[in-house]
Amino acid sequence: AQKITQTQPGMFVQEKEAVTLDCTYDTSDQSYGLFWYKQPSSGEMIFLIYQGSYDEQNATEGRYSLNFQKARKSANLVISASQLGDSAMYFCAMREATSGTYKYIFGTGTRLKVLA
Amino acid sequence: DAGITQSPRHKVTETGTPVTLRCHQTENHRYMYWYRQDPGHGLRLIHYSYGVKDTDKGEVSDGYSVSRSKTEDFLLTLESATSSQTSVYFCAISGTLAGRQETQYFGPGTRLLVL
Numbered sequence: 001a002q003k004i005t006q007t008q009p010g011m012f013v014q015e016k017e018a019v020t021l022d023c024t025y026d027t028s029d030q031s032y033g034l035f036w037y038k039q040p041s042s043g044e045m046i047f048l049i050y051q052g053s054y055d056e057q058n059a060t061e062g063r064y065s066l067n068f069q070k071a072r073k074s075a076n077l078v079i080s081a082s083q084l085g086d087s088a089m090y091f092c093a094m095r096e097a098t099s100g101t102y103k104y105i106f107g108t109g110t111r112l113k114v115l116a
Numbered sequence: 117d118a119g120i121t122q123s124p125r126h127k128v129t130e131t132g133t134p135v136t137l138r139c140h141q142t143e144n145h146r147y148m149y150w151y152r153q154d155p156g157h158g159l160r161l162i163h164y165s166y167g168v169k170d171t172d173k174g175e176v177s178d179g180y181s182v183s184r185s186k187t188e189d190f191l192l193t194l195e196s197a198t199s200s201q202t203s204v205y206f207c208a209i210s211g212t213l214a215g216r217q218e219t220q221y222f223g224p225g226t227r228l229l230v231l
């Protein structure tokens with residue numbers, strides 16, 4: 001069954017340093033999408049970055065990049081130059097096709113705390 | 117911002133009563149989803165819809181039903197609320213907004229407390 005695993009319940013990073021949040025996935029589909037979302041303490045879910053299974057280059061969006069290693073089935077999020085506002089919960093998700101319809105499955109999340 | 121609203125935003129109810137949560141979108145997207153968020157579990161899919169009157173179950177659908185009679189509205193009903201259904205409920209749509217990558221866009225969430 002398709003599954004997303006985030007093994008880091010919580011992480012700390014010093015301001016201005018880079019941090020990597022881990023995500024591994026399991027799927028038998030050839031075509032899938034991988035996503036990262038941020039949830040600050042205010043509760044809203046914010047889309048950060050997307051990687052398609054056929055994309056040959058790693059996705060980047062500003063300070064966010066996705067380290068996609070297809071053979072290892074990993075899709076780690078890298079945040080460069082961490083800021084205090086990056087403190088939040090981060091969720092990895094995968095879009096899967098089931099009987100011609102699309103569902104998203106989520107990991108359990110990683111809580112990131114940026115230290116001043 | 118994606119045009120997704122949820123109502124109510126907060127609700128307190130008693131065990132055994134029916135509860136209906138509403139999700140409304142102004143984006144005319146085909147797919148709509150209901151999730152619940154609980155500590156340690158991330159977001160878990162309850163039900164989703166891929167068109168008017170077309171719905172399917174997610175991983176935690178027991179005790180919940182949904183309806184979608186028009187594109188813009190997706191209703192989630194707790195038929196007889198239990199304390200285990202105390203949670204934060206998120207609605208999401210899936211599509212492309214303003215030329216950006218197709219992804220899910222979330223409503224603000226509904227906090228439900230079942231006493």
